[in-house]
Amino acid sequence: MDRRARRAWRWRTLAVLPLLALPLAACGDDGGDSAGRTTLNWYNFPDDSGALQKAADSCSRGSDGRYAITYHKLPRTADGQRQQLVRRLSAEDTSLDILGLDVTWPPEFAEAGWILPWTGENRQRATQDTLRTSLETGTWKDKLYAVPYNANTQLLWYRDDLVPTPPKTWAEMLDMARALARQGKPHFVEIQGAQYEGLTVWFNTLVASAGGSIMTPDGQRPSLGPPADRAAGIMRDLATSPAADPSLTNQMEDENRLAMESGTAAFELNYPFVYPSMKANNPELFEHFRWAPYPRADADRPSRPTIGGIDLAVSAHSRHPDLAFEAALCLRNRENQLTAALEGGLPPTLRALYTDPALVKDYPFAADVLGALETASVRPKTPAYQNVSIVISHTLSPPSEIRPASAVAEIRGQINDALQSKGLIP
Structure with a gap:
């Protein structure tokens, strides 16, 4: 991990950054608009589709003049978003009302x-018809602290002109990739192999799919065990096979998308945003662009994508x-989640929307996304998650050099140290 990434992810360091860096105008503004409505400040990721602004406007109009929501865009990167929120919350900034949190932060x-x-x-009201696994992300010590606004999960995307029947397991997929390579056809399996959060997600998905977990449910100690050895072995097997893109160690989600669109890959493990992108950027290849459930680690267990x-x-x-609780409920209601899905590409967290004709029309893979979400795995739930993620991505990078047993043992020891505030984060 380079020095810039290390600085971005060290959560303890961020928590004590000088509060003098905060804009003075950020604190203490009770707010109110010209119509006398209370101003509620909503901080969330930057949305270019306009769906979040539409939700803020719709809820403001429907508040009967009691409040107006102002949508503030956080930085584009997850670490930048978290950094700004941590600084301002540490300063007890009263101008923050509603917070959009990554599912690992609650x-x-x-x-x-x-x-x-x-x-x-x-x-x-927040839990009604809401996906169970999405609710789990916002729960800590049996209390619900954050309610799902949108969900996301990965599917297997593939070309049916190369692979008429999608693989059900990782072993099948690698065998298919090897066969395509021998024929001189596109054969890469695109996945997030760079040293960042995406590598942790890949490992977490495989551990859960192999029947295990990275940490105990209470977040007090590492779990790992044979499922983690199995997961690390699958990662190494891909990285040392013809299926590995030569750029694997530098690839994130967008690089995977571009590689698939360029025609060099047969498979891609990625989020649903790749579907409209392929449709817009390579209409000819889009005719052969298909999807299937995330491959299983073992044939006798279902996959559990993160x-x-x-x-x-x-x-x-x-x-x-x-008012903030009331407004948050409005922001994630049926109408606004549907708009976010159709215009922003954000999978909803309300189960009923997955059979809504308006969604299914643009989300022909809606049933597969719902199936993945209902059996999804959650990343380790701990206040020290940022440290845990760094330990995992550092130890498993590059994937081609993974030695499963020793890598898992190292992860276990470093997670223990991180939880006890011992040693240095790599």
């Missing part, structure tokens, strides 16, 4: 006392928490 933010739990009627997405939380420092 335990850390809850443990720090920065976000409020969802209780009573608010919790009941869930992603954004959860909504209410700041513990908000001056208007009651």
